[in-house]
Amino acid sequence: MQQIKTDILVIGAGSGGLSVASGAAQMGADVVLLEGHKMGGDCLNYGCVPSKALLASGKAAYAQAHAGALGVADAMPKIDYGAAKAHVADVIAQIEPHDSVERFEGLGVRVISEYGRFVGPREVEAGAYRITARRIVVATGSSPFVPPISGLEDVPYLTNETLFELKECPEHLLIIGGGPIGMEMAQAHLRLGSRVTVIEGDKALGRDDPEMAEFVLEQLRDEGLVIAEGAVAQEISGAAGAIRVEAKDGRVFEGSHLLVAVGRKANIERLALEAAGIETTKTGIKVDSSLKTTNGRVYAIGDVAGGKQFTHVAGYHAGIVIRSALFGLPAKAREDHLPHATYTDPELAQVGLSEAEARATHGARVEVVRFDLGGNDRLVTERKARGLIKVMVVKGRPVGVSIAGPQAGEHIALWSLAIANRLKMGQVAAMVAPYPTVAEIGKRAAGAYFSPKLFDNPRVKRVVRLVQRWLP
DSSP states (O other): OEEEEEEEEEEOOSHHHHHHHHHHHHTTOOEEEEOSSOTTHHHHHTSHHHHHHHHHHHHHHHHHHTOGGGTSOOOOOOOOHHHHHHHHHHHHHHHGGGGSHHHHHHTTOEEEOSOOEESSSSEEEETTEEEEEEEEEEOOOEEEOOOOOBTGGGSOOBOTTTGGGOOSOOSEEEEEOOSHHHHHHHHHHHHTTOEEEEEOSSOTTTTSOHHHHHHHHHHHHHTTOEEETTOOEEEEEEETTEEEEEETTSOEEEESEEEEOSOEEEOOTTSOGGGGTOOBOSSSBOOOTTSBOSSTTEEEOGGGGTSOOOHHHHHHHHHHHHHHHHHOOOOOOOOTTOOEEEOSSSEEEEEEOOHHHHHHHHGGGEEEEEEEGGGOHHHHHTTOOOOEEEEEEETTEEEEEEEEETTHHHHHHHHHHHHHTTOOHHHHHTOOOOSSOTTHHHHHHHHHHHHHHHHSOHHHHHHHHHHHHHOO
């Protein structure tokens, strides 16, 4: 077995692992990167990238059929599902070189195409190699969780890892799970010609602000999506082309294809973590605020760390680890400024505390500021002026923001910046956005916070009258 000694060993070449490997190598560290499957991980191959590409195809089809309000005749789109999937594959192919073995070797990273498993506190075996590292970063991500539903193992079903291999449009797609993955793929397939039924055991988009989630769900229902809430799948039967799902309450759903999208589980099975003294939790690897595991030489980042499962969170974690592992500087991860978005049309986005969380945490000190996106002139010009932004404010500072509407995922970034840097609402209000842009919604929301304090305040009016008397 070949022995390798290195400064940094990264296990997993998804978003977080690649960020650590590239950053560390470019700053002079000796880096080894292990990946036993595909470079780019879930995000590039099965998640963020292909799902957004397929959503773009669905959005184009929908736009053709709903252009009348803009003076362009509605036209029934001619949808080629196979061509849409070819578009998805081409998008992946365009991004792949950025995550490729060749690029990382060019950066000075030694890439080994093997899975790794711990054989000691600082040692990992990968194929014919035994690697000893000063610091090790576990970035193995997550994979689809397949629930123990009776009969599921006997019928063909899809997950996000197999959905994008499908070349023929499902006649009737059943989706178990009404979270972000389920709802995004539901709308994409609905717009590309499938009938779609979402089977959700609780509330669809249940982790988001209920008011904002309902705004999105209303649009999806209007498009023809069937959303069955409170439907806990109990028994699955049938065969390819004829799947039957029976819920605990007796409701029965029948379709041609089945997508399981009920959540994800951390990829820890291959790692032999016990050999390194690394403890786990129900959701992944146990880490402290510095992302160190119970073995102080080993970090865990991204999905495998058991927290928020988003690509951008893994990238953020990578920066924390680089600061700590390369420079020995104190670095702690925080979560209050980490946003998330669901890329349905309209979009749904959140950063910080929801309204309910803010009220539970801060009580009567919370002020909730609302701005209706119907007041945004750019959205009016595009016939998309529907939606809402809510800002939860405590002592003049935003502590949470919810947005439901067009481009919500784009506009939540401003509020992540504000929360990350503890900006006050006055600093957001001082921003100047070009007119007309959707970006004005941030400034308008900040303005809505100050309006009653300025325009409905008798003291302000008395001061203004007094000043006017003395002005020349």
